[in-house]
Amino acid sequence: MSRHPAVNRPGAWRFRQPSVIPGFGLTLGFTVLYFSLIILLPLLALAIRSAGLGPAGFWAAATDPRVFGALRVSFVTALIAAGVNVVFGMLIAWVLVRYRFPGRRLFDAIIDLPFALPTAVAGIALTAIYAPNGAIGALVAPLGWRIAYTPAGIVVAMIFIGLPFVVRTIQPILEEVSHEVEEASATLGANRFQTISRVLLPSLTPAVLTGFALAFARGVGEFGSIIFIAGNIPFVSEIAPLLIFIRLQEFNYGGATAIAMVMLLISFAMLLFINLVQAWSRRRYGYGS
Amino acid sequence: MAARSSPTSESPMVQWLFIAIALGFMAIILVLPLYSVFHEALARGWPAFLAALADKDAQAAIRLTMLVAAIAVPFNLVFGLAASWAIAKFEFKGKAFLITLIDLPFSVSPVIAGLVYVLLFGAGSFLGPALKSMGIEILFALPGIVLATIFVTFPFVARELIPLMQDQGTGDEEAALSLGADGWQTFWRVTLPNIRWGLLYGVLLCNARAMGEFGAVAVVSGKIRGQTTTMPLQVEMLYNEYNATAAFALASLLALLALVTLVLKTALEWRFSADLAASTRH
Amino acid sequence: MEVRVSNVRKEFDRFPALHDVSLDIRSGELIALLGPSGSGKTTLLRLIAGLEMPTAGRIFFGDTDASEKTVQERNIGFVFQHYALFRHMTILENVSFGLKVRPRSTRPPVAEIRRRALELLDLVQLSGLEKRYPNQLSGGQRQRVALARALAIEPAVLLLDEPFGALDAQVRRELRKWLREIHDRTGHTTVFVTHDQEEALELSDRLCVMSQGRIEQVGSPDEVYDHPGSPFVFGFIGESSTLPVSVENGEIWSAGRALGLSAQGFEGDEARLYFRPHDVDLVDAEASLAGVVTASRRVGGTRRVELAIGGEGHRVEIDLPFDHPAGEKTRLAFRPRRWKLFPAA
Numbered sequence: 001m002s003r004h005p006a007v008n009r010p011g012a013w014r015f016r017q018p019s020v021i022p023g024f025g026l027t028l029g030f031t032v033l034y035f036s037l038i039i040l041l042p043l044l045a046l047a048i049r050s051a052g053l054g055p056a057g058f059w060a061a062a063t064d065p066r067v068f069g070a071l072r073v074s075f076v077t078a079l080i081a082a083g084v085n086v087v088f089g090m091l092i093a094w095v096l097v098r099y100r101f102p103g104r105r106l107f108d109a110i111i112d113l114p115f116a117l118p119t120a121v122a123g124i125a126l127t128a129i130y131a132p133n134g135a136i137g138a139l140v141a142p143l144g145w146r147i148a149y150t151p152a153g154i155v156v157a158m159i160f161i162g163l164p165f166v167v168r169t170i171q172p173i174l175e176e177v178s179h180e181v182e183e184a185s186a187t188l189g190a191n192r193f194q195t196i197s198r199v200l201l202p203s204l205t206p207a208v209l210t211g212f213a214l215a216f217a218r219g220v221g222e223f224g225s226i227i228f229i230a231g232n233i234p235f236v237s238e239i240a241p242l243l244i245f246i247r248l249q250e251f252n253y254g255g256a257t258a259i260a261m262v263m264l265l266i267s268f269a270m271l272l273f274i275n276l277v278q279a280w281s282r283r284r285y286g287y288g289s
Numbered sequence: 290m291a292a293r294s295s296p297t298s299e300s301p302m303v304q305w306l307f308i309a310i311a312l313g314f315m316a317i318i319l320v321l322p323l324y325s326v327f328h329e330a331l332a333r334g335w336p337a338f339l340a341a342l343a344d345k346d347a348q349a350a351i352r353l354t355m356l357v358a359a360i361a362v363p364f365n366l367v368f369g370l371a372a373s374w375a376i377a378k379f380e381f382k383g384k385a386f387l388i389t390l391i392d393l394p395f396s397v398s399p400v401i402a403g404l405v406y407v408l409l410f411g412a413g414s415f416l417g418p419a420l421k422s423m424g425i426e427i428l429f430a431l432p433g434i435v436l437a438t439i440f441v442t443f444p445f446v447a448r449e450l451i452p453l454m455q456d457q458g459t460g461d462e463e464a465a466l467s468l469g470a471d472g473w474q475t476f477w478r479v480t481l482p483n484i485r486w487g488l489l490y491g492v493l494l495c496n497a498r499a500m501g502e503f504g505a506v507a508v509v510s511g512k513i514r515g516q517t518t519t520m521p522l523q524v525e526m527l528y529n530e531y532n533a534t535a536a537f538a539l540a541s542l543l544a545l546l547a548l549v550t551l552v553l554k555t556a557l558e559w560r561f562s563a564d565l566a567a568s569t570r571h
Numbered sequence: 572m573e574v575r576v577s578n579v580r581k582e583f584d585r586f587p588a589l590h591d592v593s594l595d596i597r598s599g600e601l602i603a604l605l606g607p608s609g610s611g612k613t614t615l616l617r618l619i620a621g622l623e624m625p626t627a628g629r630i631f632f633g634d635t636d637a638s639e640k641t642v643q644e645r646n647i648g649f650v651f652q653h654y655a656l657f658r659h660m661t662i663l664e665n666v667s668f669g670l671k672v673r674p675r676s677t678r679p680p681v682a683e684i685r686r687r688a689l690e691l692l693d694l695v696q697l698s699g700l701e702k703r704y705p706n707q708l709s710g711g712q713r714q715r716v717a718l719a720r721a722l723a724i725e726p727a728v729l730l731l732d733e734p735f736g737a738l739d740a741q742v743r744r745e746l747r748k749w750l751r752e753i754h755d756r757t758g759h760t761t762v763f764v765t766h767d768q769e770e771a772l773e774l775s776d777r778l779c780v781m782s783q784g785r786i787e788q789v790g791s792p793d794e795v796y797d798h799p800g801s802p803f804v805f806g807f808i809g810e811s812s813t814l815p816v817s818v819e820n821g822e823i824w825s826a827g828r829a830l831g832l833s834a835q836g837f838e839g840d841e842a843r844l845y846f847r848p849h850d851v852d853l854v855d856a857e858a859s860l861a862g863v864v865t866a867s868r869r870v871g872g873t874r875r876v877e878l879a880i881g882g883e884g885h886r887v888e889i890d891l892p893f894d895h896p897a898g899e900k901t902r903l904a905f906r907p908r909r910w911k912l913f914p915a916a
Contacts, residue, residue: 016381021462022472027375031387034368038439039393042405049408088314095311099304107312109555113319115494116547116554118501119399120521121540124528125322128329128537135321160318179297180655183622184717186296186642187649188669188724195297198672202659221398224503224521228528241400241504248404248508253413260401267396275389285658286706296622296642 046264050257061258069235070243071262077151077239078219081158082166085215086208089166090201096167097174111168114161119224126157127229149231154239157225162215169211173204206281210274217270220263326544329537341538349515350523350539356431357506357519358499361438365495366488369446374480377454378462388451394443402440403508406433429511434519437505442498449491450484453565457483486561490554497550501543572633572727572760573598574619579628581614588614590784591628596728601754601761603771606781607807612764613732615781619762620730621645632727648721648759650731654713656705662716663688663701669724691719694753711742718750722757731763735770747774768808772796780804802913805845812887814860814880815915816844823912826881831858831906841915846907848875849890853897853905861904862887874898 016024050058061067096108114122130137130147137147147153177200185195223241231237240263247256298304331338341347372391376384394402410417410427420427427433461483465475481488503521510517518526520539527536558565574596581589589611596602604612617623619630621642629638637645657665666688670679679687692698695715705713714734721729734750735743751774754761765771771778772792780787780795780803788800799805806813816825817840823832825844834842862878865886869875874893877886889905891898 016379019379019459020466021378021459022466023374023476024379024381027371028379028381031368031372031375034371035390038436038443039390042409042440045408045414046401046405088311091307092311092315095308098298099308101308107315109551110315110319112551112554113323113547116497116501116550117323118503118521118540118543118547120503120524121326121501121543121547122322124524124533124536124540125326125329128325128533129321135325136317156318160322163318178653178655180651180653181657182297183642184649184651184655184720185657185668185672187620187622187647188672188720189643189646190668190672191643192299192303194672198668199657203657205659217396221396221401223398223400223507224525228525241398244398244400244404245504245508248407251412253408253411256404257408260398260404263398263401267398271389271392271396284704284706 046257046260049253050261053254053258057254058258058261061255062262064255066234066238067240067243067255067259067262070238070240070259073151073154073236073238074220074240077154078158078162078216081155081162081219082212082216084155084159085162085166086212089163089211090170090204090208092163093167093170093174097171111164114164119161119222120228122160122225123157123228126153126160126225130156130229148229149237151230151237153229153231154226154237157229158215158219158222161222161225162219165214165218166208166211169214170204170207173207177203203285206277206285209277213270213274213277217267221267323544323548326537326541329533330541332537333534337534338538338541341535342542344535346515346518347523347535347539350518350520351542353431353434353516353518354500354520357434357438358496360435361442361499362492362496364439365442366446366492368443369450369491370488372447373450373454374476376451377457378459391444391447391451394440399441399502399504400508402505403437406437406440406509428509429513429517431517433509434506434517437509438499438502441502441505442495445495445498446488446491449487449494449565453484453487454480486557487565490557490565493550493553493557497547500546574728574760574762575631576615576619577629577631579615579618579625579630581611581618581623582626588784589618589625592784592786594779594786594789596760596762597777598760599758600776601751601763601774602777602779603775604762604764604779604781605766605768605771605807606787607766609783610781611784612766612781616730616732616762616764619728620647620649622649646724646727648724648726648729650714650717650721650729650734652733652736654705654710654717654737656713656716656720658705661702661704662692662697662708665705665716666691666720666723668720688719688723691723692716694722694756695719696749709742710738711746714738714746715749718753722759726759729759729761731761733764733766736765743770750774772808778808780807782807797909799845799911802843802845805911805913810848810888811845812848812889813846814844814885814887816842816912818842818912825860826883828861828881829858830860831856832910834912837912839914842912843915844907844910844912846910848888849873850908850910851889851905852908853891853895853903855904859904859906860887861902864901864903867898869893876903878903 053061092111096104127134127148129135130153132138132141132146132148134148140147145152147156181199182195185199190198221241223245226239227242230239230242232242240259244256244259247253247259299307376388407428408414410420410433412418417427425432427436461479462475465479470478501521502519503525506519507522507525510519510522512518512522512526514526520543524536524540524543527539576592576594576596579589579592580587592611592615594615604615606612614623618625621637621640621644625638629636631637632645657668660668663685667684670684670687689698689701692701695718697712697715697719700708700712705716708716735746738746747770763774775792777789777791778795779789782803788795788804790798795804796809799808802813805811814825816823816830818824818834818837819840821834823830823834823844860880862880864876865879866877867874872893873890874895875888875890876898877888879885880887889903897903
């Protein structure tokens with residue numbers, strides 16, 4: 001590996017800027033190699049396999065009624081859960097950032113629990129609570145509500161895993177809001193409600209959108225926390241990842257592949273959306289999410 | 290106590306209302322599940338709890354989980370170091386694209402992560418039978434589990450190190466080089482100490498996820514009891530066999546791991562926030 | 572609208588930011604609150620605004636006691652040092668904000684709000700930029716938007732907190748002139764806080780000099796400059812040199828010599844003499860301040876000479892025209908044309 005900076009050739013296309021620091025080839029090479037072997041190659045296998053189904057085969061597998069049902073269940077529940085998380089997540093971020101109360105730091109730390117807790121553990125714990133004989137399940141049973149083993153249970157599980165995404169995306173933005181802007185709003189005659197609703201909340205829009213998208217994407221892909229509480233009844237409470245799993249156990253690789261491709265395409269669309277939101281907000285407002 | 294009323298804060302009553310709702314929500318959604326793990330684990334008392342942990346399948350699962358993490362985490366650690374060195378210390382075309390690519394596994398459902406390895410090494414593939422004939426089993430064995438775990442925990446260390454090292458720039462390294470150090474010396478004596486807390490943080494998260502991974506491993510492991518079940522898989526199996534107490538007993542170990550991770554993570558954030566990644570994205 | 576601050580005291584957690592401050596602000600005047608940091612000037616401004624409440628004392632707007640009124644009720648316009656514009660709103664929306672949040676009974680119709688906002692943008696010379704976002708404007712432009720926004724609600728009093736502090740020197744000078752013009756055109760009672768005495772002297776009708784939570788002097792720029800009421804004001808406004816002296820028989824003595832200066836009725840034996848470096852005459856007489864030149868440098872169009880006076884070598888500075896022949900000498904004698912005596916601290 002050459003230690004000397006590249007000769008300066010103005011106008012020539014250069015892959016990288018010259019630098020005295022060594023190790024570029026080694027580290028980039030290793031990075032690309034590792035990435036290709038672990039991520040790219042397997043994903044390629046997926047793409048090839050789904051291409052191998054042929055457009056007709058792919059379409060048939062993807063639009064199979066049960067697949068549709070599973071995707072619908074995943075999407076609708078993830079959407080509802082992300083929505084709930086946005087509302088409560090904003091409130092939680094507000095309370096954690098703006099107020100001081102005993103135990104605040106503890107609660108701030110607990111927000112990250114869903115990140116750290118294994119999904120299977122979350123799954124059985126949530127089921128224990130929301131089953132008809134569980135702490136909350138028993139409370140709402142007299143009202144005729146059932147949570148566990150229904151789509152409602154799926155929503156609850158997705159709320160659990162999505163909450164940190166929303167809170168941790170909104171918190172830094174809220175912390176940055178300058179005190180002066182609120183004072184300015186007050187001097188202009190706005191009461192507290194108007195200041196919050198017209199000045200503070202709208203400035204959170206990019207962060208809220210990003211948090212929503214992240215929570216939604218995570219909910220759609222989630223497996224372990226959901227399959228215990230879900231009931232897993234096709235068309236009603238069977239999520240898409242579970243259907244992939246079932247197809248695999250049936251050795252129906254084609255079917256599994258098709259569903260996986262659809263889900264991947266949607267994930268990438270979400271990623272793209274998030275990046276666009278952040279770019280737009282940086283341009284328009286001067287800050288990212 | 291909550292701030293007194295001023296032009297820029299709500300009335301105390303509203304503040305307390307907000308606090309009550311927020312904390313109530315968190316208590317039900319977050320704290321209650323955590324508590325119930327331990328509650329259910331000890332529902333039949335300590336003897337049943339300890340017996341469940343001493344069970345030989347449980348012990349095998351614990352050993353397997355630790356082994357998988359012990360392999361997967363160092364791999365991703367090395368990757369994280371290499372990737373962040375390449376990205377933070379150099380300017381090259383396609384850098385932003387590479388950074389986005391590294392985040393890829395985050396947006397892939399764990400079941401799909403398992404699926405892709407089944408497609409690669411499974412019965413209908415090219416590599417699978419070829420390796421089998423050489424005596425190498427990937428799926429339904431340790432290598433498959435390790436690979437799937439590496440996939441899902443792939444970005445953790447890199448995501449932590451990249452913004453950190455970008456923030457720190459190249460000044461220190463250039464100074465070391467100008468004083469005569471070579472690449473490796475610079476890395477060990479200058480770079481590594483600068484990033485050690487971020488590195489620890491990333492490893493912590495990577496490890497927690499590696500030990501707790503369920504979906505991807507469920508697909509590739511074949512769930513051969515006593516051989517290819519990790520702790521999360523064993524929890525599922527026990528639960529499905531209506532052996533709730535044993536399932537929760539094992540789960541409580543994992544929950545304990547989660548708590549320790551949270552404590553260490555928070556401690557690192559408080560003490561060394563300046564030495565951690567600029568962004569707090571997960 | 573006149574504003575009367577009456578015996579106001581403000582403490583933050585026992586720390587006294589203002590001690591018994593009283594000030595009468597005349598309707599329509601442009602008055603500066605001038606002082607170093609920690610003088611309490613910003614605190615006083617915020618008390619007038621209603622962003623803080625006084626620990627003791629009252630504040631009157633006209634005849635009404637406004638001390639208990641909230642900031643929204645006082646109808647003041649406030650301009651912040653860092654603009655505090657609403658980043659997610661266009662400039663037009665920013666300026667219209669104060670009108671839009673009015674209760675239905677006093678809110679003008681939508682078309683009227685728009686018309687007024689555009690009119691104000693025209694006043695601050697930002698017509699044509701109404702669809703832009705604050706992020707897309709320069710610092711000077713943003714501050715003009717902030718002013719337009721504050722003016723939109725037709726405030727009784729306009730309050731500005733170091734409005735040009737965050738801007739480049741060049742922009743600052745331009746905006747200073749421009750603020751004066753706007754004031755002359757609109758006639759609002761305006762109070763602004765600054766630590767820059769040049770700015771205060773140039774812009775204001777009256778100055779209120781503050782130090783350590785107290786008002787030192789209030790007066791027109793000429794009054795304050797020519798007749799400073801305390802050593803602090805003398806030293807803070809304009810340049811000054813000072814020297815310990817003694818008073819005998821109505822004459823000022825220094826280092827054993829009479830200076831040929833009247834003590835102007837000063838009572839006491841020990842005093843400090845204050846004068847301005849450029850307000851001196853070089854003399855060749857016994858009755859003068861004489862000293863050895865210890866430093867000399869060119870500052871703009873003058874030469875600033877530092878002298879060690881008399882036996883104890885107190886340092887003072889005087890200004891000479893830069894090509895004055897005396898600039899070459901090693902000993903100089905001078906007498907101040909104008910001076911003041913204050914009790915020895």
